[in-house]
Structures are given as structure tokens and as C-alpha cells.
Amino acid sequence: VRAADAGPYAPATLAVAREIQERALAGSGAFDFVESLTVRVGPRMAGTPAARAGHDWAMARFKELGLANVRVEPFTVEGWERGLESAAILSPAPQHLHVTALGYSVATPADGVTGAIARFDTLDDLLSAPDGSLEGKIAFVDKKMARLQDGGGYGQAVVARGRGPSEAARKGALALLIRSIGTDSHRFPHTGTTRYSPDVAAIPAAALSNPDADQLNRLLALGGPVTVRLTLASQAMGPLSDANVMGEIRGRELPEEIVVIAAHLDSWDLGTGALDDGAGVGIVLAAARILKSLPQPPRRTIRFILFGAEELGLVGARAYAAARAGGPSGSKERHQIGTEADFGAGPVITFNADVRPEARPVIDAIGRALSPLGIVPGRGPSSGGPDIGPLATAFGMATAGLGLDGTDYFDYHHTADDTLDKVDPRKLDQSVAAFASFAWLAAESPVGFSPVERTRE
Amino acid sequence: VRAADAGPYAPATLAVAREIQERALAGSGAFDFVESLTVRVGPRMAGTPAARAGHDWAMARFKELGLANVRVEPFTVEGWERGLESAAILSPAPQHLHVTALGYSVATPADGVTGAIARFDTLDDLLSAPDGSLEGKIAFVDKKMARLQDGGGYGQAVVARGRGPSEAARKGALALLIRSIGTDSHRFPHTGTTRYSPDVAAIPAAALSNPDADQLNRLLALGGPVTVRLTLASQAMGPLSDANVMGEIRGRELPEEIVVIAAHLDSWDLGTGALDDGAGVGIVLAAARILKSLPQPPRRTIRFILFGAEELGLVGARAYAAARAGGPSGSKERHQIGTEADFGAGPVITFNADVRPEARPVIDAIGRALSPLGIVPGRGPSSGGPDIGPLATAFGMATAGLGLDGTDYFDYHHTADDTLDKVDPRKLDQSVAAFASFAWLAAESPVGFSPVERTRE
Ligand SMILES: [Zn+2]
Ligand SMILES: [Zn+2]
Ligand SMILES: [Zn+2]
Ligand SMILES: [Zn+2]
Structure with missing residues (x-):
């Protein structure tokens, strides 16, 4: 059993990891970052002045x-x-019904669209409806999201x-x-792109x-037609400028x-983005502060990236990857492994990774x-988080998942209702302990994690 | 100790009370009434077509x-x-800020009113502000409501x-x-009349x-002025018709x-009025059904009253009282005792009353x-509920309080967010058991409860 303790890291390196954890648990300051971002900037939709204020922040x-x-890309x-x-x-x-437009939805006419509801349990059921059968109607897909700790109900819904x-x-x-992709029973509709x-x-x-x-179901259960009017004034704003913001701790031995x-x-x-993803921003910045304060930098470079326009389709992450994949050959950078905190305010409950076989130990x-x-170990490999996907694909980068407890996330x-009062500072500190000690150990690894052979995601 | 069991009621009368309770607890159907009202009628503001639909219902x-x-008054x-x-x-x-107009608020100009926030902990602090000191400003009274099981935090706030x-x-x-008079931390503002x-x-x-x-407090804590725009399009609608709806079980011995x-x-x-006061309506109707089904009616008349326009200032209850107080002398009616269910969906946890001394036993x-x-016994006398107040004052009527557990009510x-999903059918059944057995025993009382001498409320 003691042999399991013998591993690839020197005791001093593991001692630093424990020190990192203890300092984070004693008060990482992550909550203060979340508060500052959500108060001084507030909601920050990609492409808006508020997003630019976020970049400055x-x-x-x-x-x-x-x-x-430190740079804006x-x-x-x-x-x-x-x-x-x-x-x-x-x-x-x-x-009244409480609704919110799906991201990128087109508007209705100014006086709305009005039609009888045609209800479906799932999208598959809608797909089975006869062609033309929804003429003049408002379709309603009523799929309920399951509450799972790891967010496993999201994909289905x-x-x-x-x-x-x-x-x-x-x-x-x-x-x-659609029924909101969400697990609460409050009158907040949940947005998200279509x-x-x-x-x-x-x-x-x-x-x-x-x-x-x-309520719509109860009215439909009465048996007669249920007529609804929907009015949306959403509009496409055309191409706008946004950015990723990043900084790094340069590696002492393998800076590339x-x-x-x-x-x-x-x-x-709609909200102030406290859980999604102010919490992740707070975790990244608090981890950076602890790692920067260590007596010596780690072997590899740790890059802290705050991506832009994730909500509108991983636009920042795709841009980051596109700018580097097969890009200017002057760069010798090799992205070894990546992870993202984008599942609320913690705590971290599982860890798993998708790395080349030599790095499993x-x-x-x-x-x-x-x-x-x-x-505890998570099941299967991890995608590392939404914005990590484009990097993993572009660079063959390994991915690590620090799985946050998402029981209440949805x-x-x-x-x-995604506001600061939903963030627990102590849970956030534990998450900082996990992300920062992971970063330290990954950057100190005696072997590289990449490239990872993958079937295309 | 057994002497405490000897009391004013015959064993057979108490057995009926127990039978009423058991039937209610086995399934009173109160929830179905709440569902029917909130689905078939929905929100029902006094004076609106929906309120009239409520009367018909x-x-x-x-x-x-x-x-x-059975009648509409x-x-x-x-x-x-x-x-x-x-x-x-x-x-x-x-x-954005989530706001809702206070009932009877005047509108702002179409483009809103804009001003810097002047914050006060309490109304008393605002009263202490120098005259003219709020010129051009938007006052903000930030009093927090305490969460107490009996709703005791409401009055202060x-x-x-x-x-x-x-x-x-x-x-x-x-x-x-104002900070909402409410105990939740969700982005629902709480309305109510001013x-x-x-x-x-x-x-x-x-x-x-x-x-x-x-969030407003956090921005104020930054130290600079915080400018807010408020836009309300509310309007006074003038005098409108509304009504109380009632029915009764005539007393077998003392019908007056x-x-x-x-x-x-x-x-x-804003909501569908499931807790306020669909639950109370369900309790009254389910209690009426059980009481109506008894082998014989009680000694006194039990009148089931669904008041209108409570939210706009007890308007229905005042009208009911005004129509009877010192009214047409043809009526020999004597209101003995009254209680109202208007504090959510239960369970009932306390009982107290304000009666003439002879009725204490x-x-x-x-x-x-x-x-x-x-x-268990509640502390002090009870007002009986908001709509009971005008009747108690007008008739010297005794009042009984069946105190519902209001921990989550506010x-x-x-x-x-006051919607049907917040109503627990089992707790509602317990409340029906309490109100119906109370009604039976009050109507069977060997002595009257009124008149009660009161200092003016
Ligand atoms: Zn996110
Ligand atoms: Zn998101
Ligand atoms: Zn009420
Ligand atoms: Zn009310």
C-alpha cells in the first residue's frame, strides 16, 4: 500500500502542493474577485461595452x-x-408567462406571434410530427431536465x-x-444559444x-386549445469586437x-454572471495569485486565460485556437494540458484527465x-471544460477535469437569478485549492501530457 | 389531569371533530381547489375581468x-x-434592476425618472433626513425583513x-x-399597496x-454616486366593480x-396567487365540503366568505362590515366569531382567540x-386574519387565529413566484383539518363568543 505513495513527484514538490491548498483554504480571496467583477462590471454580454469593461477589469x-x-487578444x-x-x-x-429569448433568436413582429400550442414531450417527438402539422401553431417542447450532481441532465435537454x-x-x-433547461421551480426562464x-x-x-x-401543461390538460402570444424584440447586432484576456507565469525550465x-x-x-462564470474567473485569479507567490516558478508556463464570448458559441476559444493552430511557425509553444472552471462555485468533487498513456501515473x-x-476520481476522460475543447482539438492538448459540484448549478x-448571493466563499476557496495545486503539479510534471490521439470531437 | 378533559363539549361532539380531522387528513381535496382556481382563473386582481371569472368560479x-x-355581494x-x-x-x-411598482403607485414619465440614490436603513432614518435633502434624488429604504415562523418580521418592514x-x-x-418586504434571495420584487x-x-x-x-448596496459602497433610472407605466383605473362571494351551512338551533x-x-x-390566497380559498372550500357532509348541521350557522379586493386594502371586508353594521334592522344576525386562512398553505401550528371571558373555557x-x-396555543389574542379585522371592529365579533407556519411564506x-408548485397538498390537508374542526366546535359551542370589548384597532 505504501508503494502507492511512491510516485513521479519529489516530496518537496508535493509539499508545495499541500502548502498551496492550505493557503487557499485559509482564504483565497476568490470571492472578492467575483464580487468585484459582478459589481463593477455587472452583466457582460460578448461584444458590448460591458464586455470591454470586463477586459479592462x-x-x-x-x-x-x-x-x-498580460494581453488582450x-x-x-x-x-x-x-x-x-x-x-x-x-x-x-x-x-402572463415568464419567457426569455434563446440567444440569437430572431424577433417577432412588434405585435407578437399568436397561435395555439402544439406540445411535445421531447424534440424527437416533434421530429415525428407530420410535415406541415404545425402550421399556424406555436410548438412547445416540454423536456424536463434531470438534477444530477455532474450536470449529466443537461445534454439530453x-x-x-x-x-x-x-x-x-x-x-x-x-x-x-421550450421548457427551460434548468432544475429550479422558480419563474426564471433560462436562456442559452440556439x-x-x-x-x-x-x-x-x-x-x-x-x-x-x-402551468401551460395544466391548461392543455383541460382539453381545449391554448392560445399564446409571444413577443420578442431581439436583434442581431452584426460583427462586434470582443477579446480573450490572459497572463502567465513563465516556466523556469520549459517555458514553451x-x-x-x-x-x-x-x-x-440576464443575471450578473456570478456562477457562470464569475466564479470561474475568481478561481483562476485567486489560483494565479497563490502560484505567483511561490518561492520559485514551476517548470512549465502556466497560462491563465479568460475567454470571451463563450456563451455565444466558444467564439473566443475558437479564435485562440485558430490563431495558433498551424499558425506563425515562429512560436515553439506546445499546449500540454488545460482545464477550465465553468460549472459554478464549487466545491471540486472529482478529478479526471485525458492524457497520453505515458502520463497516466x-x-x-x-x-x-x-x-x-x-x-475522488471522476468517471471516464474529461473534456476539460467548454473552452478547452477547441484547444484540445487544435493542439492535441491533454485535458483535465476538476469536476465541480453542480447539484444546484442549473x-x-x-x-x-445568477447573482453573487448564490456564491459560497468557502466552497470557492476549496475550488481554488484544487485548481491551483493541480496547476502546480501539472506544470512540475516530469513527463509531458500531450499530444493526445483523439477521434475528432 | 383527567379533569382537564372534562369540558364544555359532549363526547359525541368531540368525536365529530376527530372524524372531521381524520377525513381531512386522508385527503381533503383542498389542493384541487387551489389548482382549479389558479389554472382556470389565474391571477385575479380586484376589479378586473379575471376577478369576475373568480367570482363565477x-x-x-x-x-x-x-x-x-350562495351569493355575490x-x-x-x-x-x-x-x-x-x-x-x-x-x-x-x-x-438592470428587478423592480415592481407598489400597488397604487403613480407612473413615471414615459422616459422614467433618473436620480442619484439616497439610501436609508429604515423609514425612521429617512424621516430624520433634513427637509429638501432628497431634491432630485431617488430615496432607497433598505430595511431587511426578518424570517420568523409567525410572520413577525412583516410589520417592522x-x-x-x-x-x-x-x-x-x-x-x-x-x-x-424600497427593499422588498420578503425573505428570499431571488430576483423577484414583492409588491403590495402603498x-x-x-x-x-x-x-x-x-x-x-x-x-x-x-447589489445596489455594493455599488453604493464603492463611494461614488449611483444613478438609477426607474420607469413605471402604472395607472389608476377609477372605481371598478368587485365582490365578495359567500355561502353557508345554516345552523340547526341558532341560525342567526x-x-x-x-x-x-x-x-x-404578478403570480397566480396560489399561496396568497388560493391556499386559503382551498382550505375554506374543502372545510365546507366536509362540514356540509356531516349527518347534522351544527347549532350555529357557518358562513364561508371569500372576500374580494383584500390586496387593495381590505375593501371587500370593509364593504361587508359597512353593509351590516348598524344596517337594516330587519336582520337579527349576530357574528359570533371569525377566522381567515391567509398565510399560505400550512400546516396550522398555533391556535389562539380573542373572545369574551365567558367563552375562554x-x-x-x-x-x-x-x-x-x-x-399548540399561540401567544396573546389573535386578530383572526386581515379581512376579519373590519368585522371584529364593526360587530364586536370574537376572533380566532389558526396560525399557519409562515417560515417560507414571505x-x-x-x-x-407565488405559483402552485409552492403548495404542498399534505400540509394543506392538515390546515383543512384544523379549520373545519374549529368551525364545527365553534358552531357547537354551548356559549357565545361575542361581543368582545376592544380598544379600537
Ligand atoms: Zn459558462
Ligand atoms: Zn453559460
Ligand atoms: Zn393575502
Ligand atoms: Zn397579499
């Missing part, structure tokens, strides 16, 4: 921390603005948000309503809060080998170093 | 139950309509809602914002959700002696009969 923080190569994103939105049941019992509008349009629908197919007309699309979806610790700086417009050793924080995700 | 239910003297109420409402911090960090606008206007304020003093200009008044009030079991039928416009006996439901009270 992040630059100032990185510089205060004394990081190297601009890119272009297709902007979108929500505008006023409302919905109401007109008959049989007039009442979110297909209706992405593909639903175009599939409903193919059947002739005037508009699409993607129109180019081969069919774009129809307005919005999410109903869970209590409103329940990069360990990526990421979060995303943009948020939806290192990952196992990191797992042992994380276990005092209550972290109660608030993409709603107006 | 209630008439139909009373008739189905086979009650006697019309009265006039000053109508008010909310309209669109919005607020935003303009500087130092632009962001609600003064800012009632008196705040006129007091702020006296100091020159453009508008008043009352303008006739001697000062009426200024627009709205409530901020608790997270928005917190009335026991009142009440709730209010109207609701605010009867109240004690009723308390013993309620104790198997987990109900999480939802007067918000859009």
Missing part, C-alpha cells in the same frame, strides 16, 4: 498580480441583443434549445417555446420558466510548454494529491 | 357543495393597473411600503425604492428584489349566530381538540 487584475505577457463575434420580451396565455385563462427552432420551422411552426439551420426560415424561439411550463487554467469572462445579460499522483480536499444557470 | 364551487344562501374598488416597469443602474456600472412614498416626497425625492398622504405630491414607488437591493370562515379570492397580478377545549394535529408573498 481583467487586465488590471492580471497586472496587479504581476503576471507576465481581440476577435470578432456576431453580436445579439435581447430587447423586450413577453408572452401571455390569451385563452382559456389569460395570464439542451438539444431542444439548439435544434428545436429549425426543426419546428420545418413542420410549419410560427415559433418555438442555432438556426440555413435551409429553413428562422422562427422566434424562447424558453419558459419551469413553473410556466407546468503551456498549462492552461481557464474560465470565461463573458456572461449572459502523473495523473494518478495528482489525484492522490487532491484527495485531501475530498476529491437552478441559476443562464437566468436573472 | 367561486359561485359554481359553493353551489356544487350544496351550500345555502358587489362593492366598488379603486382599480389600478401595473403596466410595464423597469429600472436600471446607469452608473457607475450599467445593469412594511411601514416603509405604506408611508415611505409620501415621506420621501416630503423631503423632495423624485421617487422611492398609501399616499393627500397633503404631498404622489411620487412613483417600487420595490427592488433582495439581490438587487444587495354566525361563525365566519374566510379567505380572500383576489390576488396580485370553550376556546381551551377547542385548543385541546386541535392538539392531535400538532397545534419567500413568495406578492411575487411572480
